[in-house]
Amino acid sequence: MSVVELDKVSRWFGNVVAVNDVTMRLDTGVTGLLGPNGAGKSTLINMMAGFLAPSAGTVTLDGRPLYRDPEIYREVGLVPEREEMYDAVSGWNFVLANAKLHQLPDPESAARQAIATVEMADAQDRDIRTYSKGMKQRIKMATAIVHEPTVLLLDEPFNGMDPRQRMHLMELLHELGDQGRTILFSSHILEEVEQIAARIEVMVSGRHAASGDFREIRRLMTQRPHQYTIRSSDDRALASAMIAEPCTSGVELSVDPHGVSAVQVQATDYSAFVHALPRLASRHGIRLLEVHPADESLESVFSYLVSR
Amino acid sequence: MSGLAFNGTVASLTRRSLLGRKRTLVLALLPLALLALCIFARVLGGIDSGIERELSGRLAPDLLAAFGIAILMPLLGLIAGTGAIGPEIDEGSIVYLLAKPLNRYSIIVTKLVVAVGVVVGFGVLPVAVAGVVLTGEVGAVTVAFTVGALAAGVAYAAVFLLLAVASRNAVVLGLIYALIWESLVGGLVPGAQALSIQQWSLAVVERLLGDDASRLGVDAAVGLGTGLTLLVVVTVAATVYAGRRLQTLRLNDET
Incomplete structure (x- = not known):
């Protein structure tokens, strides 16, 4: 040994x-x-x-x-x-x-x-x-x-x-x-x-x-904060609904150089977030056009571990 | 751990990678060119009695010194010395030798022996044959240049083996030394000749020719004592330092 x-x-x-x-x-x-x-x-x-x-x-x-x-x-x-x-x-x-x-x-x-x-x-x-x-x-x-x-x-x-x-x-x-x-x-x-x-x-x-x-x-x-970029039929309404949810810690409205707006969401509880999002959208009559995890690269997962 | 002994397994792996088909072909071209030149001179000597007289005078030593000692030996020393370890270091396969309970000096000594073997086979023996072809006998000229070629070949192989361990640009540095320093600078600046393996081995040739040396036009820039001492010191020092460098060789430059 x-x-x-x-x-x-x-x-x-x-x-x-x-x-x-x-x-x-x-x-x-x-x-x-x-x-x-x-x-x-x-x-x-x-x-x-x-x-x-x-x-x-x-x-x-x-x-x-x-x-x-x-x-x-x-x-x-x-x-x-x-x-x-x-x-x-x-x-x-x-x-x-x-x-x-x-x-x-x-x-x-x-x-x-x-x-x-x-x-x-x-x-x-x-x-x-x-x-x-x-x-x-x-x-x-x-x-x-x-x-x-x-x-x-x-x-x-x-x-x-x-x-x-x-x-x-x-x-x-x-x-x-x-x-x-x-x-x-x-x-x-x-x-x-x-x-x-x-x-x-x-x-x-x-x-x-x-x-x-x-x-x-x-x-x-899997339990680290996840970043999502979401495009919807009403970004502002979605943003205000999202920030009221306990599974999120930050919401930001953004507009890219082509004038396309989106909502950036920081989710603290991955599992609660993926259940809450469609429920909220449905309740407020918002159509989700795109939901995109922003930081799924291995490097970002590792970086999170380092910053803990 | 094994001592400084020659290691047959290291030698066998080195020989197989050193004598690949292409490299063997390149190695064979150089002595073949020397022999072709000598046979041509001999044939001309048979036709023209003036050339025949020259061959028994200065022409044979001139050809053996210029082509044998000044070109063949440094180039073969370079190919064999760097080829015995350089590709393994570049490719990383040297790790299979280093991750073993082996004395690093034993690896270097073994690789030097293999490199010298190649230099003898492709350089020293052809110089001996060239001497016989040119002079028509195993006389003083043939023996002197064969011994001189051996002394030069061992020193070149040791120096270029060290270069391959110490630098990734060993072949370029070796060529600069052999072609620019020894041939060009040595030809123009007399002082530079004192620091030249070629001249040290010519000192050996000069001594072996004895009184005939000046008649045959063999005149080394250094005396036998200096030449022989420097040949031994450089060969031993290069081998020892190469062993030291191998102990701390970094396998891949990771940042």
Whole structure:
């Protein structure tokens, strides 16, 4: 059993702060690292993989600093985000080379086992350059587990996988987590993370925005204030009716540069709002022409979590 | 963790990526051009006794120095030295070597050995064959230029390997050094020749030719002591520094 700990970790590149004061503890089981692109997930994984020194704070594996210590790779396996491998080598030879580089006592049997685990035995003799994206991902996975590491770090492992491969990798991660390994994988897709990770760490703009059980994160995300832009047959009447409702916290009448007016509504209770709106419109004889959620992008959901 | 030892698995991966089909073709073109030139000179020598006299005089050393040591070795050193690690760093596949309990110096030493192997195969051996073709014997000229080419090839490979670890513009910087500094600046500014791998290895050639060196027109800008010392110091220092840089290599410049 291994524990990776980040204590008040920051990392900056010149004037850009990529990771800002993050404290996190990874125990056994599967943890999902969720955040939009550019949130600092890869920087964090690079620090946990010992490739990047924190500018401030400490990153340790069972109390040992990870940076510049090649010995940690006996316990750590890494699936990098980038796809490039040694393309002129067959899948078998590449996984076998990785087993040999780990100086395993029986590299052939370790490579065979790892390739079987990722179900690549049928294609193992083909050169890597002929593999599909999903096959490359599985061979990458085989190289990371060939030495049976206690810690497995995966950077966006589901990228480019079809649903069947995705399902298979999810099952595999579950299995490895159940065996008592510490597994962290990054993703920018909530649905992907919540299907396998018992625990989720959310990163936004370099900051550790939220941490915990996925149900808790999901609740925070759905219960945040929602912005809507509504066009109707009588915006002013709708606005006055809306502000009287307890589920809203702000209403604004706006006119865009083309002279089209609209009502901007801030709803504090998503569920109450979606029930109240049609009821109000009907009661006041207002026709709803357009109801448009204004801030449904993942970034805005994450930004909300940061500003809490 | 393994020590400084040569690592067969790293060597095998390096050799496979270094000797891709296209690269092998480019690598083979250079020595083939040298050999073609030498065979042409030899054929002309058979026809014209003046050229034959020149070949046993200054022409053979001139060709071996100008084409072998001054062009072939820096270009091969550049292709092999940067090619042994540069593409892996650019593509990110170096992570599969770095995420292993391997001594970083052992990775560099292994890659240098592979690069030197390529330089020997595509450069030093063709220089030896060119020497035999030009002079018609395995004599002092052939031996001296073969040893000089080897000394130059090892130093170039080590320096360009370091460049590939330290900079993403290693090939451009290497070309600037080999073509502008050594050839152009070195030809115009005598002082610059003292800082030239080409001249250091020529010092080795000059010493091996002994008293014949001046008759054959081989005149290095530095003495053997200086040349040999600088070759060893630069090769060792470049290898050690490349190992150090590899320890702290940043995998992808993320901001």
